[in-house]
Amino acid sequence: MSDREAEVLKILKSSSQISRFKEFLKKMLHHRKALAGLIILFSLVLIAVIGYFAAPYNPFSTNAPPFQPPTRQHLLGTDYLGEDVLSWFLIGTGTSLFVGFSIAIISAFIGVLVGVTAGYFGGQVDNVLMRIVDVLLVIPGFPLLVILSAFLPPTLETTIIVLSILSWPFLSRVIRSQTLSLKQRQYVLASKLSGLSGFQIIFRDIIPNLIPIIFINVIFLAVAGVVAQAGLAFFGLGDLRSVNWGTMLYWFEAEDGIVYNAWWWLIPPGLGIVALGIGANFLGNAVYELTQPSRGGQ
Amino acid sequence: MPEPLLEVKNIQVEYRSKDRVVKAVRGVNLRINKREIIGIVGESGCGKSTLAMTFLKLVDIPGKITSGEIIYHGKTDIDVLKLKPSALRKYRWKEVSMIFQGSMNALNPVTRIEEQIMDTMIEHGYEQETAMKRVDELLRIAGLNPSVKRSFPHELSGGMKQRVNIAISLACEPSLVIADEATTALDVVVQRQIMARLLKLRDELGISLVFITHDISLVANIADRVYVMYAGKIVENGPVKEIFHNPKHPYTIALLNSIPSINRDKKIKGIPGTPPDLSKPINGCPFAPRCSKAFDKCHEIEPDLISIGQDHEVSCHLYG
Amino acid sequence: MVTLGYVIRRFIYMLITLFVAITLNFLLPRMVPGNPALLILITKYAGNFNPNQLKLIESELNLRGTLWQQYIGYWNDLLHGNLGPSYYFYPETVNQIIASRLPWTLFLLGTAMLISVIIGVIIGSYSGWKRGLSDNLLQAVSIGLTSLPYFWLALIFQLVFAVMITINGRHLFPVAQAYSITVTPGLNLPFIESVLWHSTLPIITLVITTFPGFALLMRNTVVTVLDEDYLLLAKAKGLSIKTIRKRYVNKNAMLPVTTSIALAFASIVGGAFLVEEVFSYPGIGYALYTAVTVSDYPLIEGIFLIITLTVILANFAVDLIYAYLDPRVVLK
Numbered sequence: 001m002s003d004r005e006a007e008v009l010k011i012l013k014s015s016s017q018i019s020r021f022k023e024f025l026k027k028m029l030h031h032r033k034a035l036a037g038l039i040i041l042f043s044l045v046l047i048a049v050i051g052y053f054a055a056p057y058n059p060f061s062t063n064a065p066p067f068q069p070p071t072r073q074h075l076l077g078t079d080y081l082g083e084d085v086l087s088w089f090l091i092g093t094g095t096s097l098f099v100g101f102s103i104a105i106i107s108a109f110i111g112v113l114v115g116v117t118a119g120y121f122g123g124q125v126d127n128v129l130m131r132i133v134d135v136l137l138v139i140p141g142f143p144l145l146v147i148l149s150a151f152l153p154p155t156l157e158t159t160i161i162v163l164s165i166l167s168w169p170f171l172s173r174v175i176r177s178q179t180l181s182l183k184q185r186q187y188v189l190a191s192k193l194s195g196l197s198g199f200q201i202i203f204r205d206i207i208p209n210l211i212p213i214i215f216i217n218v219i220f221l222a223v224a225g226v227v228a229q230a231g232l233a234f235f236g237l238g239d240l241r242s243v244n245w246g247t248m249l250y251w252f253e254a255e256d257g258i259v260y261n262a263w264w265w266l267i268p269p270g271l272g273i274v275a276l277g278i279g280a281n282f283l284g285n286a287v288y289e290l291t292q293p294s295r296g297g298q
Numbered sequence: 299m300p301e302p303l304l305e306v307k308n309i310q311v312e313y314r315s316k317d318r319v320v321k322a323v324r325g326v327n328l329r330i331n332k333r334e335i336i337g338i339v340g341e342s343g344c345g346k347s348t349l350a351m352t353f354l355k356l357v358d359i360p361g362k363i364t365s366g367e368i369i370y371h372g373k374t375d376i377d378v379l380k381l382k383p384s385a386l387r388k389y390r391w392k393e394v395s396m397i398f399q400g401s402m403n404a405l406n407p408v409t410r411i412e413e414q415i416m417d418t419m420i421e422h423g424y425e426q427e428t429a430m431k432r433v434d435e436l437l438r439i440a441g442l443n444p445s446v447k448r449s450f451p452h453e454l455s456g457g458m459k460q461r462v463n464i465a466i467s468l469a470c471e472p473s474l475v476i477a478d479e480a481t482t483a484l485d486v487v488v489q490r491q492i493m494a495r496l497l498k499l500r501d502e503l504g505i506s507l508v509f510i511t512h513d514i515s516l517v518a519n520i521a522d523r524v525y526v527m528y529a530g531k532i533v534e535n536g537p538v539k540e541i542f543h544n545p546k547h548p549y550t551i552a553l554l555n556s557i558p559s560i561n562r563d564k565k566i567k568g569i570p571g572t573p574p575d576l577s578k579p580i581n582g583c584p585f586a587p588r589c590s591k592a593f594d595k596c597h598e599i600e601p602d603l604i605s606i607g608q609d610h611e612v613s614c615h616l617y618g
Numbered sequence: 619m620v621t622l623g624y625v626i627r628r629f630i631y632m633l634i635t636l637f638v639a640i641t642l643n644f645l646l647p648r649m650v651p652g653n654p655a656l657l658i659l660i661t662k663y664a665g666n667f668n669p670n671q672l673k674l675i676e677s678e679l680n681l682r683g684t685l686w687q688q689y690i691g692y693w694n695d696l697l698h699g700n701l702g703p704s705y706y707f708y709p710e711t712v713n714q715i716i717a718s719r720l721p722w723t724l725f726l727l728g729t730a731m732l733i734s735v736i737i738g739v740i741i742g743s744y745s746g747w748k749r750g751l752s753d754n755l756l757q758a759v760s761i762g763l764t765s766l767p768y769f770w771l772a773l774i775f776q777l778v779f780a781v782m783i784t785i786n787g788r789h790l791f792p793v794a795q796a797y798s799i800t801v802t803p804g805l806n807l808p809f810i811e812s813v814l815w816h817s818t819l820p821i822i823t824l825v826i827t828t829f830p831g832f833a834l835l836m837r838n839t840v841v842t843v844l845d846e847d848y849l850l851l852a853k854a855k856g857l858s859i860k861t862i863r864k865r866y867v868n869k870n871a872m873l874p875v876t877t878s879i880a881l882a883f884a885s886i887v888g889g890a891f892l893v894e895e896v897f898s899y900p901g902i903g904y905a906l907y908t909a910v911t912v913s914d915y916p917l918i919e920g921i922f923l924i925i926t927l928t929v930i931l932a933n934f935a936v937d938l939i940y941a942y943l944d945p946r947v948v949l950k
Binding site: 386391396402407417421452470 | 846847848850851852853854855856857858861865866869870873943944945946
Binding site: 142145147223227230231234237258263278 | 922
């Protein structure tokens with residue numbers, strides 16, 4: 001094959017991948033749930049961006065009276081120190097989302113690595129890796145998180161690392177079983193016969209087909225990460241000086257927001273988490289429906 | 299004089315989904331007499347399984363019986379399709395039972411065999427003790443050691459599971475048993491054993507049998523009458539000897555030609571083309587596109603079923 | 619099917635997991651810089667102590683000797699059921715604290731889990747069977763409910779039902795604790811009433827976030843089962859709808875639900891902790907919270923150990939139950 005031909009083939013292949021992706025995007029936009037999910041998630045990101053650039057007040061400035069219900073100057077009222085809740089919420093959204101996605105990406109990286117290796121190479125490698133995964137999965141997550149966080153330095157980085165370590169096992173199981181079934185497909189056998197090495201096959205044939213599943217899991221991992229970090233912060237663990245949904249709720253609890261009926265302080269961070277969960281659910285389910293072959297219905 | 303047991307009159311069944319309607323059965327008339335063995339032969343997708351399910355009014359969403367009548371002549375005459383739910387439950391299995399295709403999945407995986415044979419008996423009013431005794435008897439009739447009754451389905455082989463299905467089908471002493479591709483998933487040796495056993499059942503118990511299969515050679519030895527089905531309709535029917543020695547419809551002839559023969563000289567001929575799409579309206583005879591003898595009229599008008607001899611009917615323009 | 623081989627296999631597996639958890643438990647606090655014994659003396663006795671006292675407390679806390687010696691000592695203590703003294707509640711031992719708190723947590727968890735499974739299975743079975751409106755409703759509602767964080771829901775309930783809403787000046791539910799100060803613990807009606815009244819909000823919080831998962835799973839399984847051939851045969855056999863739903867649909871659909879109970883335990887344990895904290899409910903979750911706040915390492919470890927033990931045992935039990943229910947379970 002001449003250089004020219006090889007080049008043309010490469011362009012054709014990548015453009016077919018691009019067009020497949022574009023088709024996929026079109027399908028997504030027409031799917032009601034996917035659209036709803038995307039809108040919700042996008043709104044949250046928008047809030048985070050606004051928070052970063054245009055929060056009305058510095059979250060730590062205490063010029064206003066504490067425990068104020070919503071007013072025109074403070075659309076979401078103030079907290080126990082007179083800090084503006086809206087600013088806390090705007091900035092907190094960004095932090096929470098950042099934490100969630102960091103966890104998701106790190107876990108995904110490890111999880112995919114372990115899952116594909118175990119699934120593709122099988123045998124002893126598989127056994128050993130999966131035993132480790134099994135043990136990690138049985139140990140109850142939240143208590144373990146609590147202890148780890150209690151003993152390790154209380155920073156956001158620690159939280160992210162700890163949560164990542166606890167999240168990847170589940171993903172690796174999923175990836176492994178997908179790899180196992182993909183391994184049997186025709187084109188993988190064909191690649192094997194044409195003499196490609198294991199790693200080449202993994203990168204060319206297997207991983208591209210794992211992308212939808214990885215994407216879906218990253219979304220759900222991110223949500224789980226956000227919720228877990230919020231839970232930890234609520235429990236008083238992690239970096240309590242950070243501004244995020246979890247710490248908002250921590251301070252609400254610790255400073256008796258209940259007593260002051262401070263619903264304006266309680267609702268936004270929780271709603272943020274719920275919105276994230278719903279949006280992720282819609283999006284994840286939609287992608288799942290669109291990419292996984294449907295079981296033959298009658 | 300043969301007495302009718304089940305009369306099927308102009309049955310039509312449709313499967314409706316979001317974007318299309320498939321006419322699976324397009325007007326079938328059938329008669330099963332007492333102590334008779336009937337064969338219904340046709341390719342996959344011709345509607346024979348759906349047809350069989352109508353006898354028990356088992357057609358459910360997305361399928362629907364859109365017209366027709368099924369009369370069962372038991373102690374009284376029963377209009378099957380008009381039965382109320384509780385009467386329908388009494389009719390099912392007690393009068394007519396069925397051996398399903400795919401013995402693999404027809405049995406409840408979490409229940410023991412004996413319970414699955416007994417539950418229908420108890421539902422139909424048998425005493426607990428009687429039912430328990432019958433379980434052993436039924437398993438023996440089906441050719442199984444009664445000890446399997448304590449097993450779970452996954453512990454049995456395919457052939458054993460199918461025999462269990464046979465035992466279950468006889469549980470309430472029905473007058474008619476439908477065997478829908480009952481031996482397709484099994485190897486030929488087991489197939490013959492099961493066919494032989496079913497034949498004995500007609501002789502010993504006086505039940506009528508309906509054999510549904512795509513393999514016309516299977517019914518040659520065992521059926522009294524044969525119905526040939528294509529694209530949701532009966533294209534030919536008659537006594538088995540007539541069908542085999544004097545086939546009239548080109549499809550029937552083609553089916554017979556596709557049976558491998560020990561006679562090395564016989565050339566096996568497949569049938570070119572594919573069955574029509576039943577979600578689209580059919581113009582003329584549905585077999586016309588694949589028929590070597592088709593002429594103009596065949597593509598325009600669908601032929602009716604006409605009688606051409608001793609109880610022998612065919613729907614083909616070649617004959618009328 | 620439960621065979622001896624299966625039980626032994628699961629048992630060995632359980633032991634290995636326990637071993638890892640315990641070792642982890644041992645190592646963690648020793649990785650943190652500082653001398654906990656010193657900490658106790660400083661907090662309790664404001665610096666007035668002599669070296670002998672230090673040595674004494676260090677021995678009690680198993681901090682003397684090499685790491686290996688400590689490890690052996692740790693196992694020795696464990697196998698004698700000794701979880702060590704608590705720093706914060708000193709001289710109360712960890713055993714005592716856990717013993718007094720654990721029952722409350724088990725009460726919350728057990729009740730919430732039971733109710734969630736029952737409600738979930740009933741709703742799921744109904745939705746899967748009937749489809750249509752109830753089904754769509756279930757799916758929509760589940761997504762919302764499962765996204766609710768435990769602690770937030772708990773706070774909302776607390777705010778609304780224990781603080782905001784008053785009928786004739788009385789709150790609907792108590793804001794905290796397991797029972798009022800006015801009743802005496804024991805098998806008397808006022809006490810039982812008080813306990814139930816105080817546990818309502820915590821349990822409802824846990825149930826609301828847990829049952830949708832079971833309902834959805836049951837619903838999906840029922841839908842799959844309805845498509846199976848044996849369902850068709852069951853109908854053909856003329857069996858009543860009641861029999862079909864009970865012995866053919868639900869019996870098969872319950873299997874995946876049973877396995878998921880084990881998974882649900884892991885998550886509901888975390889939920890229970892958060893809920894206990896919000897309602898100051900005296901279970902081990904709240905104790906853990908306190909322990910974390912004051913860095914009471916032995917207590918933290920002890921609680922973690924007990925939880926892990928409980929969850930692992932619960933999983934083991936569920937494994938056995940599942941093997942009992944599903945005749946197809948074959949040893950790996």
